[in-house]
Amino acid sequence: MVSSRSFSSLLFAAGAWARGFNGSELVTRQSLTSGGTGTNNGYYYSFYTDNSGPVTYTNDAGGAYSVTWNSPGDFIAGKGWNPGSPQVIEYSGTWSPVNNGNSYLSVYGWTTSPLVEYYITDAIGDYNPGSAATHMGSVESDGGTYNIYLSVRTNEPSIQGTSTFNQYWSIRTANRIGGTVTTANHFNAWKAAGLDMGTFNYQIVAVEGYGSQGTADITVGAGTPASATTAPTAPTATSSKPVSTTTPPSTGSACSALWGQCGGIGWSGATCCSAGTCKVGNSYYSQCLS
Numbered sequence: 382m383v384s385s386r387s388f389s390s391l392l393f394a395a396g397a398w399a400r401g402f403n404g405s406e407l408v409t410r411q412s413l414t415s416g417g418t419g420t421n422n423g424y425y426y427s428f429y430t431d432n433s434g435p436v437t438y439t440n441d442a443g444g445a446y447s448v449t450w451n452s453p454g455d456f457i458a459g460k461g462w463n464p465g466s467p468q469v470i471e472y473s474g475t476w477s478p479v480n481n482g483n484s485y486l487s488v489y490g491w492t493t494s495p496l497v498e499y500y501i502t503d504a505i506g507d508y509n510p511g512s513a514a515t516h517m518g519s520v521e522s523d524g525g526t527y528n529i530y531l532s533v534r535t536n537e538p539s540i541q542g543t544s545t546f547n548q549y550w551s552i553r554t555a556n557r558i559g560g561t562v563t564t565a566n567h568f569n570a571w572k573a574a575g576l577d578m579g580t581f582n583y584q585i586v587a588v589e590g591y592g593s594q595g596t597a598d599i600t601v602g603a604g605t606p607a608s609a610t611t612a613p614t615a616p617t618a619t620s621s622k623p624v625s626t627t628t629p630p631s632t633g634s635a636c637s638a639l640w641g642q643c644g645g646i647g648w649s650g651a652t653c654c655s656a657g658t659c660k661v662g663n664s665y666y667s668q669c670l671s
Contacts, residue, residue: 416432424444426458444600447597450595464581479595
């Protein structure tokens with residue numbers, strides 16, 4: 382089962398260099414066989430492995446990276462941002478666990494105060510981590526349905542050392558590899574289910590594997606500020622209240638465009654709509670809908 386991550390010092394494999402390194406220039410291609418973090422071609426990267434089996438993580442040009450693994454105890458690796466945010470993420474590539482073995486493809490990250498490890502998972506192998514977690518509802522986002530789960534990790538490694546912390550999951554019901562991930566939809570749905578988040582730490586598009594073999598080649602696109610193009614559904618396991626269609630009072634600021642956010646706890650923007658009606662999806666998110 383997954384968890385994260387006290388990172389060891391960075392070691393470079395006898396890998397390929399597409400251009401030189403002069404002490405300040407970022408390398409284009411960089412292969413690692415032991416865990417580390419850093420920046421590469423304008424992206425933050427994070428690579429954890431428990432070193433119980435061979436894993437090679439390679440930073441490629443731009444937001445691209447690749448990873449190969451062969452029966453490690455656990456690894457998780459990818460590129461993204463530090464800190465993360467409620468942003469819209471685009472990614473593409475290939476993800477190929479051998480014989481559909483234990484592996485995930487996710488937007489992965491952490492928050493602090495509270496300490497939370499989170500996954501927005503687009504693809505899983507033959508093990509569904511939700512089977513060992515508490516089902517908290519579901520959310521519709523980016524053309525699919527994601528089930529929401531809560532796990533509690535007790536005295537496990539984390540970005541703050543050995544700690545007890547929550548894991549939040551959104552797991553897509555049908556695997557996909559590549560597309561748009563509107564992270565704000567998941568964060569809002571988690572909050573509506575009572576799953577509070579804190580201050581963002583790092584956020585990556587990650588491949589994880591354990592006790593399996595496989596390869597992946599992923600390219601992460603630039604994140605853009607969240608517009609929450611799909612309003613989250615109220616989590617079915619935690620709320621039976623109908624969705625309200627009332628329009629919150631305007632603050633006097635410029636009104637939000639159709640499909641834009643127009644209200645919710647912590648929202649400081651416009652609460653009126655230039656087109657459509659401001660409809661409340663849950664306590665944390667209202668959206669201008671036609």
